[in-house]
Structures are given as structure tokens and as C-alpha cells.
Amino acid sequence: MWIAWTSLSSREDAEGIARQTVEQGLAACVQLDGPIRSTYRWQGQxxxxxxxxxxxxxxxxxxxxxxxxxxxxxxxxxxxxxxxEAAQVSEKYLSWARSSG
Amino acid sequence: MWIAWTSLSSREDAEGIARQTVEQGLAACVQLDGPIRSTYRWQGQxxxxxxxxxxxxxxxxxxxxxxxxxxxxxxxxxxxxxxxEAAQVSEKYLSWARSSG
Amino acid sequence: MWIAWTSLSSREDAEGIARQTVEQGLAACVQLDGPIRSTYRWQGQxxxxxxxxxxxxxxxxxxxxxxxxxxxxxxxxxxxxxxxEAAQVSEKYLSWARSSG
Structure with a gap:
């Protein structure tokens, strides 16, 4: 299995992406956490x-x-x-992910 | 070294798992965060x-x-x-993990 | 791309590390979250x-x-x-990371 991450400024938008990706069978589970504080450079600033x-x-x-x-x-x-990419996943969790896709 | 994740609905249960796994020498460090919001499908819902x-x-x-x-x-x-699986771990942290297992 | 983690007891120190590492062009983005609860063994305790x-x-x-x-x-x-080490990174995100280093 794989683990993927993204982040965005609106909690509501994040909840929408979580719901739609699971509804469309594109992820077994999506977890939302925050608020977090992101530091980065954008257009030089x-x-x-x-x-x-x-x-x-x-x-x-x-x-x-x-x-x-x-x-x-x-x-x-x-x-x-x-x-x-996960190096190891429990058998049960992998079976569940396969059945919920 | 490896990083592993699980999640559960009770903070108290999570703290118990953190304590017991470290006490029994099965993890160098366990970090608890939350609450997080999980979205998934269970029995079709x-x-x-x-x-x-x-x-x-x-x-x-x-x-x-x-x-x-x-x-x-x-x-x-x-x-x-x-x-x-970690691609890189600092030498000191790895030594500490080996000594605390 | 790589993802790296550290943790420390002072939020202020963590913010300082986030800012300085991005300012010096050593990370594309640094995210701070917490407080988390860490369980580990230190000098036997x-x-x-x-x-x-x-x-x-x-x-x-x-x-x-x-x-x-x-x-x-x-x-x-x-x-x-x-x-x-990431197994997959979006093309746009990778380009941005390369340009902001």
C-alpha cells in the first residue's frame, strides 16, 4: 500500500476531498489533521x-x-x-483496503 | 529504522498501547496525536x-x-x-534506538 | 523527494528551525504540528x-x-x-521544490 499527503488552507475543502476520494473508491482511508503551520517560499517570499x-x-x-x-x-x-510506499502492511488491513476500493 | 502507524477512537487506549509497547522494548519512541478525522468505508457505508x-x-x-x-x-x-522504511536516520538517533530496545 | 521528521519540546524553537531551514534553502516546505505526546525510554526510565x-x-x-x-x-x-523517500511526487510539486531550493 501507499501513503500520500496533501495540505490546504480550508478545513471544509479538505473534508470535501476526503469524502469524495473515499466515495469514488480511490482511497481506503483518508485522515484529516490540523491546524498545522506551514513554512515555505512562494515567489521569493x-x-x-x-x-x-x-x-x-x-x-x-x-x-x-x-x-x-x-x-x-x-x-x-x-x-x-x-x-x-509501505514496507509492511498487516494482512487484515490490506484485505480490507482491497475490499473497500 | 521503520515508522509505523495505527489509529483508534479512544485516546486512553492509544496511551495504553504507547506505554506498553515502549515498556516491552518494541519501539524506541511512540508519538500520539489527535484528534484526527478519519473517512473510510465500512460494510458499504x-x-x-x-x-x-x-x-x-x-x-x-x-x-x-x-x-x-x-x-x-x-x-x-x-x-x-x-x-x-527510513531511507536515512541520524547516527545518534539510531544508536539511541538500538540501546533503548 | 524526501520527507524528514524531528520533534522538540518548545513550539518556539520548532518555529525557528522551520524558518531558518526554509530561509537557507534546505527544505521546500516545513510543517509544524502539535502538541503531540511522545513516549520513550531515556536512561532507563x-x-x-x-x-x-x-x-x-x-x-x-x-x-x-x-x-x-x-x-x-x-x-x-x-x-x-x-x-x-517518496515513491511518487506530482510533477508540479517537484518543479516547485526544485525552483524554491
Whole structure:
């Protein structure tokens, strides 16, 4: 399985992405946490923004469609989108992810 | 080293798992955060639950026993359990993890 | 890209590390969350501490200098420092990370 993350400034938008990605069967589980404080550079300026973070648990075969849907729903010009591959997943959790996709 | 995650609805249960896994030498450090909001499908229905998340830092050789203990203590039928392998760990942190196992 | 984590007991110190690492071009983005509750063993005793967590998004070529700066600024004797390699990053996000380094 893979774990993917994005973040955005509106909690309501984040909840919408969580709901729609699970409804469309593109992630087994999406977790929302925040507020977090993000520090980054945008157009040469140091920015500090309050954001909400989404963490997706998905099967590798869902990754391309999930990335596309998140980018369609995400309000940012350049959304954060990183996926990490799990080295180990419990058998039960993997079976559940496969059955809920 | 590996990083593993699970989540559960009771903060008290989460604290118990954190304490017992460290006491039994199965993780170097366990971090609890939350509440988070989880969205997933369970028996065909979309569910949204408030949960607490545990993040374990462990040595690969602790993984099997840690997974077994977490599953014994975890109240869910299908607990989340994903492990990711670190590409890089600082030397000091790795030494400390080895000495505290 | 890589994702790296550390944690520390002072939110103010964490904000300082976030700002300085981005200012010096050693991470594309740093996210601060907390408070979290950390459980670990230190000199034989079980400890439970409130901490703040930093999550860095970086290019692999920034990793060595970022690790060195974080360790210079971090108040702990043995700071947490783990990096994970992303299996997939969106093209736009990667371009942005390269341009903001």
C-alpha cells in the first residue's frame, strides 16, 4: 500500500476531498489533521500559513486516479502531493483496503 | 529504522498501547496525536470518525513482535497497520534506538 | 523527494528551525504540528513528554546540509531524525521544490 499527503488552507475543502476520494473508491482511508503551520517560499517570499493536512491510505493501482481527482478538487496552483510506499502492511488491513476500493 | 502507524477512537487506549509497547522494548519512541478525522468505508457505508493516531519509531527486528502486541491491545477488528522504511536516520538517533530496545 | 521528521519540546524553537531551514534553502516546505505526546525510554526510565513535530519536504541533495543545520539548532542531545523517500511526487510539486531550493 501507499501513503500520500496533501495540505490546504480550508478545513471544509479538505473534508470535501476526503469524502469524495473515499466515495469514488480511490482511497481506503483518508485522515484529516490540523491546524498545522506551514513554512515555505512562494515567489521569493517566505510564507507561513495555517493549513489542514490530508493523509491517504491507498493501493498503488489507485494512485494515478487519486492524484488526478485530488488535483481537480484542490484549490492550490501547486498542491503538495507525495506518496510513500509501505514496507509492511498487516494482512487484515490490506484485505480490507482491497475490499473497500 | 521503520515508522509505523495505527489509529483508534479512544485516546486512553492509544496511551495504553504507547506505554506498553515502549515498556516491552518494541519501539524506541511512540508519538500520539489527535484528534484526527478519519473517512473510510465500512460494510458499504461511508463513515467519519474521530480518532487518535499513534506513530511508532522502531528497528526492523522489532516489527513482528510490535505488530503482534499492537493487534492484541487494539480494540478494532481491522486495525490500521502500515510500516515505512527510513531511507536515512541520524547516527545518534539510531544508536539511541538500538540501546533503548 | 524526501520527507524528514524531528520533534522538540518548545513550539518556539520548532518555529525557528522551520524558518531558518526554509530561509537557507534546505527544505521546500516545513510543517509544524502539535502538541503531540511522545513516549520513550531515556536512561532507563519511561518518559512521556509533550512535543511539537516538524515535517520537512526536501530534495535528496538537500538532506546532508538540512540534517546538519537541524542538529545545530536543535536543543536535544539526541534529536529524532528520520528521512523517508517518496515513491511518487506530482510533477508540479517537484518543479516547485526544485525552483524554491
Amino acid at each position: 517566505l510564507e507561513q500559513t495555517e493549513e489542514w493536512r490530508l493523509c491517504f491510505k491507498l493501493l498503488p493501482e489507485q494512485a494515478a486516479a487519486l492524484e488526478a481527482l485530488v488535483h481537480r478538487l484542490h484549490p492550490y496552483e501547486v498542491p503538495e502531493w507525495l506518496c510513500v | 461511508l463513515e467519519q470518525t474521530e480518532e487518535w493516531r499513534l506513530c511508532f519509531k522502531l528497528l526492523p527486528e522489532q516489527a513482528a513482535a510490535l505488530e503482534a502486541l499492537v493487534h492484541r491491545l487494539h480494540p478494532y477488528e481491522v486495525p490500521e497497520w502500515l510500516c515505512v | 519511561l518518559e512521556q513528554t509533550e512535543e511539537w513535530r516538524l515535517c520537512f519536504k526536501l530534495l535528496p541533495e538537500q538532506a546532508a546540509a538540512l540534517e546538519a543545520l537541524v542538529h545545530r539548532l536543535h536543543p536535544y542531545e539526541v534529536p529524532e531524525w528520520l528521512c523517508v
